[in-house]
Each structure stands twice: as C-alpha cells, then as structure tokens.
Amino acid sequence: MIEVDNLSKTFKVYHHRKGFFGSFVNLFSRKHRNVQAVDRVSFTVARGEIVGYLGPNGAGKSTTIKMLTGILVPSSGHVTVNGYIPHRQRKENAKHIGVVFGQRSHLWFDLPVQESFELLQRIYRIPQAQYRQNVEMFDELLNLGDFFQTPVRQLSLGQRMRADIAAALLHNPDVLFLDEPTIGLDVVAKARIRQFIQQINAERQVTVVLTTHDLDDVERLCKRVILIDNARLRFDGELTTLRRLLSTERLLSVDYAEVYPDVSIPNAHVVYQEDARVQYRFSPEEISAADLIGAILKKFRIVDVSIQEPDIEDLIKTVYEDNLTLERKLGESLSPDA
Ligand SMILES: Nc1ncnc2c1ncn2[C@@H]1O[C@H](COP(=O)(O)OP(=O)(O)O)[C@@H](O)[C@H]1O
Ligand SMILES: [Mg+2]
Numbered sequence: 001m002i003e004v005d006n007l008s009k010t011f012k013v014y015h016h017r018k019g020f021f022g023s024f025v026n027l028f029s030r031k032h033r034n035v036q037a038v039d040r041v042s043f044t045v046a047r048g049e050i051v052g053y054l055g056p057n058g059a060g061k062s063t064t065i066k067m068l069t070g071i072l073v074p075s076s077g078h079v080t081v082n083g084y085i086p087h088r089q090r091k092e093n094a095k096h097i098g099v100v101f102g103q104r105s106h107l108w109f110d111l112p113v114q115e116s117f118e119l120l121q122r123i124y125r126i127p128q129a130q131y132r133q134n135v136e137m138f139d140e141l142l143n144l145g146d147f148f149q150t151p152v153r154q155l156s157l158g159q160r161m162r163a164d165i166a167a168a169l170l171h172n173p174d175v176l177f178l179d180e181p182t183i184g185l186d187v188v189a190k191a192r193i194r195q196f197i198q199q200i201n202a203e204r205q206v207t208v209v210l211t212t213h214d215l216d217d218v219e220r221l222c223k224r225v226i227l228i229d230n231a232r233l234r235f236d237g238e239l240t241t242l243r244r245l246l247s248t249e250r251l252l253s254v255d256y257a258e259v260y261p262d263v264s265i266p267n268a269h270v271v272y273q274e275d276a277r278v279q280y281r282f283s284p285e286e287i288s289a290a291d292l293i294g295a296i297l298k299k300f301r302i303v304d305v306s307i308q309e310p311d312i313e314d315l316i317k318t319v320y321e322d323n324l325t326l327e328r329k330l331g332e333s334l335s336p337d338a
Contacts, residue, residue, distance in 0.1 A: 001174065002175065006040045007067060007074055007077035009072060010034045010036050010075045013035050041077075041232070051222060051226060060230075098173040098177070105163075113155070120170050131170065138166040172204070182194070249282065250283075251307065252293070253280075267292070293305060
C-alpha cells in the first residue's frame with residue numbers, strides 16, 4: 001500500500017538579517033543553511049496494517065507524513081501510496097487517502113460540522129448512500145450528533161478531533177494518516193478515538209499510519225512501529241521487540257526526608273534532583289529494584305518511593321544518548337546504513 005524508498009527532505013532555512021534595509025539586502029544576498037528533516041528513510045506498509053511512526057520532537061515525522069500525502073515534494077528518493085506518487089498525482093492520491101493533523105483542523109472554522117461534511121461530500125463526489133451510511137456509522141462510534149450543528153470553531157479539542165477524523169474518512173479512503181491525533185486530549189477522548197481507529201481498521205481494512213508521542217496510543221493500536229530520530233530510520237519492527245530491547249531501564253523516584261548533598265548510589269544514575277526529590281535510572285540487569293531501595297534505605301531516610309516505566313519519548317531519548325548501546329541492542333533491526 002505504501003512504499004518509501006530512500007526518501008529525503010532538506011529544507012533551506014534563510015537567515016534574516018535585521019536592520020536598516022535589512023529585508024532588501026536579504027533579497028540579494030540570502031544566506032541559508034540546510035536542515036535535513038528526513039534522511040534516506042525506507043519502509044513499506046501493507047494493506048490493513050496500523051503502523052506507529054515514532055520519534056522525538058523534530059525527528060522528521062510530520063515531514064514524512066507531508067511527503068506521503070503530497071503536501072511536500074521530496075528532495076530525493078521515492079514514495080508511492082496505493083501506486084500513486086503523492087506530490088505528482090495529488091488529486092488521485094487525495095481520493096484514496098485521509099489525513100488528520102492533530103495541530104490544525106481541515107474543516108471550515110465558521111461552518112457547522114454538518115455543512116463542512118456536506119462540502120466534503122461535494123468535493124469528493126461522495127454518493128449520497130455512502131455519505132449517509134458513513135455519517136450514521138461515525139455518529140454511532142463518535143457521537144457526532146452532540147455537536148453536528150455546532151460551528152467548528154466552538155468545538156472542544158476532543159470534539160474537533162472526532163469531527164476531523166470522521167471527515168477524513170467520509171470518502172472511504174484506503175489509507176489514513178494521523179499526525180498526533182490525540183495530542184492534548186483527555187483520557188476519555190483518547191480512548192474513544194483509539195477505539196474508533198481500531199474499528200475502522202478492523203472493519204474496513206483501512207491502512208493507518210500514526211505519529212504520536214503517546215505510548216498508550218502505540219500500545220493499544222500498533223503492532224508494528226517505525227522509529228526515527230534525527231531524520232534517520234532507527235528501528236522498524238514489532239512493538240514488543242522494541243520494548244524488550246529498550247525497556248531494560250527503569251526509573252525510581254524517591255522523596256527523601258531531607259535534602260542530602262550527595263545522593264549517589266552505586267549502579268544507579270541520578271536523572272534529576274530537585275530539593276528532596278531524586279529520580280534514578282537503573283537497569284534491573286545490574287541491580288534489582290529491591291536491592292536499589294535497600295541500598296538507599298541504608299544511607300538515607302525516605303518518605304516515598306515509586307518505580308516507573310519510562311515513557312516512549314524518554315525511552316527513545318535515553319537510548320539515543322548512547323548510540324553504541326542502541327546499536328548493540330537493536331542489532332540487525334537497525335537499518336543497514338543507520
Ligand atoms: N517548513 C520547514 N522549514 C524549515 N524547517 C522545517 C520545516 N518543517 C520542518 N522543519 C524542520 O525539520 C525537522 C523535522 O520536523 P518535523 O518533521 O516537523 O518533526 P516531527 O514531526 O518529528 O516533530 C525539524 O528540525 C524542523 O524544525
Ligand atoms: Mg510533528
């Protein structure tokens with residue numbers, strides 16, 4: 001369904017010199033630097049898959065999605081979605097894909113949701129029967145009825161996201177691109193959207209590519225994840241494999257009874273220290289949680305402790321800080337030239 005081969009995108013960023021005649025001068029002597037947002041990324045996605053496209057902020061996720069949806073032209077490399085080259089065949093491509101950017105709506109801000117939907121029906125030439133059937137189904141799953149007559153600008157973020165996702169699916173696309181669809185949503189709204197994505201994927205075999213920061217999103221939706229960092233693909237495989245490889249590290253938060261000047265403990269790294277609260281990172285292979293807490297209790301008085309699994313973004317960050325470990329851990333799952 002999706003083929004990405006050595007895809008790259010470089011942005012030219014121009015420096016703006018301020019000052020007298022500054023903007024005129026810039027026209028003639030524009031200095032720029034290149035930002036490599038996506039660097040030789042390759043992967044394929046089969047029909048009906050849900051793939052999580054993950055990575056820290058600025059990794060190149062949105063830029064990839066924009067090339068897959070035809071919004072941006074690649075600097076080099078190849079993309080096809082459903083056989084179409086997105087930036088060359090934007091219209092044909094658009095008929096087969098749905099796109100949602102969590103950060104901004106595709107709907108008309110001043111129109112009620114229903115009128116936005118009806119405009120889309122006309123733009124995509126959606127037959128009346130299909131339109132009715134879809135609106136009915138999406139209403140059932142997302143309770144669109146609660147706000148169908150409300151102008152988009154008055155919707156809550158959760159309502160807007162529900163409307164946006166439904167709108168992206170009105171024309172029965174084969175592929176759905178979701179860029180941070182749960183950003184800023186509360187737990188209930190997130191759960192509803194995840195369930196909807198799952199159901200659409202199961203019932204209609206819609207292929208889903210999802211970028212997110214939310215580990216819960218990924219765990220609930222994606223069997224497979226692709227990890228990018230600093231524009232490069234670093235991992236492509238099952239989420240369970242990734243977790244097993246990365247989550248050897250745990251975090252222990254301790255509230256001490258007082259502020260101790262030296263809180264170091266062998267085999268544990270201090271992640272941060274703020275007043276009497278200290279967070280340690282440790283690897284259960286080196287020291288068990290029980291032994292670590294034991295060692296702490298021998299030296300200090302504590303008020304509270306808790307152990308956390310690092311969230312995906314921290315996990316990714318921690319591991320990239322130590323590239324050698326990553327390469328050892330991920331072994332051949334790494335892209336060959338990463
Ligand atoms: N239009 C643009 N012009 C210049 N630089 C950009 C542009 N869009 C993105 N970038 C840069 O490309 C990199 C990747 O951005 P993006 O794809 O938005 O990352 P992500 O979605 O993973 O957070 C970042 O360094 C970002 O600043
Ligand atoms: Mg982004």
